[in-house]
Amino acid sequence: MKKVTINDVAKHAGVSKKTISRVLNNELNVSPDTKVKVQNAFDALGYRPNQQARALASNQSFLIGLVYANLYNSFVSKIQSGALERCKADGYNLIIYPEDHESDYLLTNLERGLISANLDGIILTPPFSDMKPLLDFLTTKRIPTIRIGGDVQITTTPSVYSNDAEASYEMCRYLVSLGHTNIAIIMGHPDHAASHERLLGYQRAMEEAGLPIQDDYIQQGYFSFESGENCARKLLSLNNRPTAIFASNDYMAAGIVKVATQKNLSIPNDLTVTGFDNAPASRYIWPSLTTIKQPITEMADEAVRMLIRGIRNKPLENRTITFKDELIVRESSAPAPKINFIT
Amino acid sequence: MKKVTINDVAKHAGVSKKTISRVLNNELNVSPDTKVKVQNAFDALGYRPNQQARALASNQSFLIGLVYANLYNSFVSKIQSGALERCKADGYNLIIYPEDHESDYLLTNLERGLISANLDGIILTPPFSDMKPLLDFLTTKRIPTIRIGGDVQITTTPSVYSNDAEASYEMCRYLVSLGHTNIAIIMGHPDHAASHERLLGYQRAMEEAGLPIQDDYIQQGYFSFESGENCARKLLSLNNRPTAIFASNDYMAAGIVKVATQKNLSIPNDLTVTGFDNAPASRYIWPSLTTIKQPITEMADEAVRMLIRGIRNKPLENRTITFKDELIVRESSAPAPKINFIT
DNA sequence: TCACGGGCTGACACCGGTGTCAAGTGGTTT
C-alpha cells in the first residue's frame, strides 16, 4: 500500500526517472515509443506525482492564495468558486486567507502564511485590493498579485474590475425614468473603493437629470443588514421622505425592506428599493430586489487566468481589465407614487 | 532577495541544520543557549520554513481537504470558516474540493486531487458524509477522514453531528404549543441524511401530540428556494390548508413566505412559517424566520481537532460526537389563527 | 569520409527540510 513514486514508474517502464519527468511535464523531444511505454506504466501503477516534491524541485508550489475579509458576503463566495474552478482546471490549488483588514498584525500574519506556503500568486479582494502597504509588501517579495474590484487609480498592480460607477449611474437613470425625483442612496463601507464609485454614479445621474442632491439623502452604511436598517429609519422619518432608495448592496436593501414594511409602507407602491450585487438573498426576500449583477465568476476566472499566465511567462502583464455590470429589474421597483406629483 | 533557507540560518547561528530543525519542531533536548541563538538567527534573517520541503521530508503535508457540494449553502460556508480557523491555528492549510455528488467521475476526480496533494486528512460534508463508495475508497487509501452531519448509522468513520431529529421534534412541539394542529412539513433533499432526521422529529412530535399526519402535509423539497415555492403552492391550495409550515431549511421557508405573501396571507397571523439552519437570509427576510440554529462553527472546529489529533497520534479515534441544536424564535411564528378553533 | 547538428536519453546534483545514528560532554555510581 506504499505510495507509487517516480522511481517505481521508471523501473516499470525501463527508463530513467528523468524521462518520466519529461512525459509528466509534456516536454519536447520524447520519442512516441517511450511516451507510450511511460503512459502504460502510469496506468499500470496508478501513479500520481507528489505535488510537494514537484514544488520543492521546481520552485513552484501550484498554490494560489485568495485573501478576503468575509465569506458570508456573497461577492466573496462567488469569487472563491469562480477562482477555484479555474485553478483546479489548470492544476493549481487555492489556499484561502480570511483576514481582518483592520488588524494591526495583518501584514505579519499574511507574511507568515504566504511565505511558508510558497504561493505562486495571490488574489486580493476588496478591501485588500486597495491596501497600499499590502501591495508594496507583495511587490518587494515579488509575489505575482492580481486585484479584484479595487480602486482603478492604483496602477502598480494589475486588476480585474467591473465598472460600478457606470452601473450605479444606470440604476439611478432607471429610477429617474420611473419618475422618481426624491432618490436617496445608502453608501457602502468607506474602506471599499466600490462604495465611492457607486456614489459617483448616483451623483452623475442626479446632476444629469437636473435633480438636486440633498445632503440627508446620502447616508453612510457599512454593507451590513443592520446598517441598512439604521439608514432606512433615518431616511423614512425625513419630512421629505424619498420615494426611492438605492442601497449600495443587497443586504442593506433587505434592511430597508424590513423597516419600510414595519412602517406599513408597501414596496414598491409606496417606496422603491434597489440594491447592488445580486446576492442570493435578493431573490429570496419579498418583494425580490431590483439590483445590479456583476459578472463575478467571469472576473474571478479572468483574474486567475492572468495570474497563471504571469506565473508561467513572467512578468505578469500590468493591465486593468474592465467588466460590465448588468441591471436586473425585479419586483422592488415601480413608478413613483402619484401623491408626489399632487403635493 | 533570495529565500532564506535552513542552511542560511544554520550558518548564521553556527550550528548544524539538524539543530535548527529541532528548534523549529520544538523537540526535546536542545540546550536553552542554542535555542536562543537559533531564535535570534530566525529573527535576524526573517526565516520562514518551506512547507513543501517539510512535507516531503516528513511525509506530512499539513494540508486538510474539505469536500462539499455547494458553497452558496450557508451551512457549508460556516463549516468552511470554522474549519479554516482551526486549521490555521494549528499550522494547517485547508484545500477545498467542491464536487458534484451525482457525477460519475466523482471518485476519479477526487482521487487525482487528493492523492497528489498528499492530504493529511479529509473532512466530508453532506451529502458526501454518507457516500459509502467514497468512504470505502478513503478507508483503503488510509486517509484519515471525518464526517460532518451525516448519517449516524454509519459507524465505519468518525463523525461530528448535531441532533436534527431532536431539534425538529422541538420545533414541532413549539408549533403544537402555539395551538397549531394543521402542521405541514417540507422535506429536504432526499440524498441528505438530515432530511430524514428532520422528518422523523416531526413525526414523533405529531404522534405524541395526538395529531394526525396527513399525507399531503408532507411535501418533498430539495433545499432550494424554488422547491420551497412549489411545495408552498401545493400546501396553500389544499382544502384543509395548514396553519403552520415547517420547512427543512431557511431557503425553502423563504420560498413559502414569498408564495404566502403573494396570496395575501399575512405571516405570522394567517400562517406560521419556520425554517432550519439559521442562514443569514433567515434574518434578512421579513418577517424574520423562526428557525433552528446548529452549532456549525463548533462542529467544524471539533471535527478538525479530532482529525488533527488522529493525524498526530494515529489511528483516528472512531467516535461520533453529538452537538445540540437550538430553537430560535423570531417573527414568522405565532399562535394558530382563531378561525381554526371556530370552524 | 568527416564534421556538424538536432533528437533523444540518462547520470548526477540539487531543492530544503527530517530521520537515523553515532559521538562528545559531563555528572553519577560503584
Add this chain to the structure above:
DNA sequence: AAACCACTTGACACCGGTGTCAGCCCGTGA
C-alpha cells in the same frame, strides 16, 4: 578510576521530484 547514563549535537542519507549537462544515435552537407 572505570563504567554508565542522560543530554546535546552533527554527519549523512533520504523524501520525490526537476535542472543541467554530457553522450549517443542518425541524417545531412561539405
